[in-house]
Amino acid sequence: xxxxxxxxxxxxxxxxxxxxxxxxxxxxxxxxxxxxxxxxxxxxxxxxxxxxxxxxxxxxxxxxxxxxxxxxxxxxxxxxxxxxxxxxxxxxxxxxxxxxxxxxxxxxxxxxxxxxxxxxxxxxxxxxxxxxxxxxxxxxxxxxxxxxxxxxxxxxxxxxxxxxxxxxxxxxxxxxxxxxxxxxxxxxxxxxxxxxxxxxxxxxxxxxxxxxxxxxxxxxxxxxxxxxxxxxxxxxxxxxxxxxxxxxxxxxxxxxxxxxxxxxxxxxxxxxxxxxxxxxxxxxxxxxxxxxxxxxxxxxxxxxxxxxxxxxxxxxxxxxxxxxxxxxxxxxxxxxxxxxxxxxxxxxxxxxxxxxxxxxxxxxxxxxxxxxxxxxxxxxxxxxxxxxxxxxxxxxxxxxxxxxxxxxxxxxxxxxxxxxxxxxx
Amino acid sequence: xxxxxxxxxxxxxxxxxxxxxxxxxxxxxxxxxxxxxxxxxxxxxxxxxxxxxxxxxxxxxxxxxxxxxxxxxxxxxxxxxxxxxxxxxxxxxxxxxxxxxxxxxxxxxxxxxxxxxxxxxxxxxxxxxxxxxxxxxxxxxxxxxxxxxxxxxxxxxxxxxxxxxxxxxxxxxxxxxxxxxxxxxxxxxxxxxxxxxxxxxxxxxxxxxxxxxxxxxxxxxxxxxxxxxxxxxxxxxxxxxxxxxxxxxxxxxxxxxxxxxxxxxxxxxxxxxxxxxxxxxxxxxxxxxxxxxxxxxxxxxxxxxxxxxxxxxxxxxxxxxxxxxxxxxxxxxxxxxxxxxxxxxxxxxxxxxxxxxxxxxxxxxxxxxxxxxxxxxxxxxxxxxxxxxxxxxxxxxxxxxxxxxxxxxxxxxxxxxxxxxxxxx
Numbered sequence: 023x024x025x026x027x028x029x030x031x032x033x034x035x036x037x038x039x040x041x042x043x044x045x046x047x048x049x050x051x052x053x054x055x056x057x058x059x060x061x062x063x064x065x066x067x068x069x070x071x072x073x074x075x076x077x078x079x080x081x082x083x084x085x086x087x088x089x090x091x092x093x094x095x096x097x098x099x100x101x102x103x104x105x106x107x108x109x110x111x112x113x114x115x116x117x118x119x120x121x122x123x124x125x126x127x128x129x130x131x132x133x134x135x136x137x138x139x140x141x142x143x144x145x146x147x148x149x150x151x152x153x154x155x156x157x158x159x160x161x162x163x164x165x166x167x168x169x170x171x172x173x174x175x176x177x178x179x180x181x182x183x184x185x186x187x188x189x190x191x192x193x194x195x196x197x198x199x200x201x202x203x204x205x206x207x208x209x210x211x212x213x214x215x216x217x218x219x220x221x222x223x224x225x226x227x228x229x230x231x232x233x234x235x236x237x238x239x240x241x242x243x244x245x246x247x248x249x250x251x252x253x254x255x256x257x258x259x260x261x262x263x264x265x266x267x268x269x270x271x272x273x274x275x276x277x278x279x280x281x282x283x284x285x286x287x288x289x290x291x292x293x294x295x296x297x298x299x300x301x302x303x304x305x306x307x308x309x310x311x312x313x314x315x316x317x318x319x320x321x322x323x324x325x326x327x328x329x330x331x332x333x334x335x336x337x338x339x340x341x342x343x344x345x346x347x348x349x350x351x352x353x354x355x356x357x358x359x360x361x362x363x364x365x366x367x368x369x370x371x372x373x374x375x376x377x378x379x380x381x382x383x384x385x386x387x388x389x390x391x392x393x394x395x396x397x398x399x400x401x402x403x404x405x406x407x408x409x410x411x412x413x414x415x416x417x418x419x420x421x422x423x424x425x426x427x428x429x430x431x432x433x434x435x436x437x438x439x440x441x442x443x444x445x446x447x
Numbered sequence: 448x449x450x451x452x453x454x455x456x457x458x459x460x461x462x463x464x465x466x467x468x469x470x471x472x473x474x475x476x477x478x479x480x481x482x483x484x485x486x487x488x489x490x491x492x493x494x495x496x497x498x499x500x501x502x503x504x505x506x507x508x509x510x511x512x513x514x515x516x517x518x519x520x521x522x523x524x525x526x527x528x529x530x531x532x533x534x535x536x537x538x539x540x541x542x543x544x545x546x547x548x549x550x551x552x553x554x555x556x557x558x559x560x561x562x563x564x565x566x567x568x569x570x571x572x573x574x575x576x577x578x579x580x581x582x583x584x585x586x587x588x589x590x591x592x593x594x595x596x597x598x599x600x601x602x603x604x605x606x607x608x609x610x611x612x613x614x615x616x617x618x619x620x621x622x623x624x625x626x627x628x629x630x631x632x633x634x635x636x637x638x639x640x641x642x643x644x645x646x647x648x649x650x651x652x653x654x655x656x657x658x659x660x661x662x663x664x665x666x667x668x669x670x671x672x673x674x675x676x677x678x679x680x681x682x683x684x685x686x687x688x689x690x691x692x693x694x695x696x697x698x699x700x701x702x703x704x705x706x707x708x709x710x711x712x713x714x715x716x717x718x719x720x721x722x723x724x725x726x727x728x729x730x731x732x733x734x735x736x737x738x739x740x741x742x743x744x745x746x747x748x749x750x751x752x753x754x755x756x757x758x759x760x761x762x763x764x765x766x767x768x769x770x771x772x773x774x775x776x777x778x779x780x781x782x783x784x785x786x787x788x789x790x791x792x793x794x795x796x797x798x799x800x801x802x803x804x805x806x807x808x809x810x811x812x813x814x815x816x817x818x819x820x821x822x823x824x825x826x827x828x829x830x831x832x833x834x835x836x837x838x839x840x841x842x843x844x845x846x847x848x849x850x851x852x853x854x855x856x857x858x859x860x861x862x863x864x865x866x867x868x869x870x871x872x
Contacts, residue, residue: 117817119821364593375511
């Protein structure tokens, strides 16, 4: 689990990391296969399926140019119930002539095949009504290049294999199949106990390395839990966990067209924990996945945790921290392990938040480099060493109040530019 | 003069480029010397002085962390009259313990020595009252590193030499002495005739290569004209020229603490042109300097002119163009000569402007790559050639209305990052 101070829930009582991703949670199976959408021939089609209809909530991008999969998924989750999430990588199906139709085709193919399996199982079971899965019970996520027509036939052709591959150990395969330019899979799972006998598991997987500046949503993320949650409760928990995690990270300030986070609750936990413990677990899972996303940011060599404290309100603390975390000059300085606090104050000054520069103090790697708006005395070599780490902490005390917020970003590197100058349209 | 379509005044009738910078204008002298503020020993102190009190207007940064020189200069220009602008490079005198005091010291030293020269001249002249120049008639600009105390004694020691070096040919020396990480001087001058016998000269110099995302002001710019303009008229003309030029450029989205633009009007033109012609001339001069600033952007290999047309209002056109021009992914694609129109739509979608993606068309280097929200048929090699130029034009038609705006930016390169990771605090 992510150990950055200020990142994730302050209280981790009763939270125990466990191995595995989304299928660490009882009641879920997953799979990842190769459909051929990616020219590389790497896995590009993933499915996370609940064994029975699950409680669900989603948040998707606020970008006006929005993937048809986002629109579909919002509508599919509107009734608070869903059965599965199908995800293709290698093509975002955005700005394409038949985008909506292809999204529906994907959902329908998965629903049909899942329903057929249900029927076969139900033929010998007593406790579940027979009947096919509806397309509107299948959420869809697509990620990859924008503007190229999706070869949806390859996906529908691969769906039978995908359904056949569903497994209670399939989480890692699904996490691999949703990668685009990610260099590693991003998964986490945690067991939560509420101290009163209630317990369940919360897990998630994510993808995303660029076009990351979420606004009310982000990237592709699938979260699972075996707690029995209604749609409205899923929604409440999800918004609470996304706000201080995925909505406080930035790789490049570019907000994606396809950001989607879905939480599915199977409800199979015999004695689930209370909502407070569950909320903390979800917060911890989202914080950890968000950290993994930033750490794998395109070209990134280190993560920076920008914590603004002493602000008048949490919203102002967040705006100031975001202004620092999205400044190219600050991010280049982080790459150079340079305690360039002048750039930090410059960035704060553009945030539209009122403060007195003469009350601001700044720490880099825990060492004070600016006190009350002017240079502090510090050993430059010592600070450079403190900043040359996988996670560097930049702290700002505004001196205006008691509110705090942390935003994660990564360093800006020549490799980021080189990579994105060469990435094919 | 900058020849980018949509950049600068549409009507250039009566405008003739002439050689030289700020001293191409009668009534001004300038100088640049070495005071020792820059460790490199390069020129770092400039002065532009009117031969007599001039009409003046300034705009300075909107950054809350604001240089004391900006505050001083605003106050000094408030009465609409000024005599000179003194500029030091190598140290921004921002976030320093004695910033205000040092700014006043600079202005006072220049005023005292200019006044002494006046007195000497006036001893033999009839037509000018004797009397020293007031410190409040001297504008101050400072640029360079933030947070390091300004060695103001080096500047005051160099002022006598600076005054002695003042010359009607001193524009280029002044333009050189205001450079920091600029790789070349930025100057322009234009003669303007209004077709009714009125004529004068408008000129300017600028510096700036990074921390460039002006908001109502920008960089360091000194503009001169020999038209007889009152302070209020200077202000009106300056705001009109800055809005579509310096306020529509971006190198890295980071707004400086020290942005300052000053216009000085000597009033020595015997028969000055009308305000309309003068406004166009000032617009052309600002457009040209702004182009020069972007072309010299840190690490930049080319300029991109992002023109959004067919927007509902000019403000919306500007917001959309700015969103495209400040997207790291778009700017990296420009570096790679990649017609990545999906990133352009993505960036537009984050601008907070309502539009229908299905009505949007995009051209790269004049070739249509996206028509009505989906990929157009184009020859990729041909587009790559059209984009591999010093100035690449990205055109967007929103399909919502008649308004247009152009924003200039430069490509994002590995050299930008390398440079700013290594730049010392």
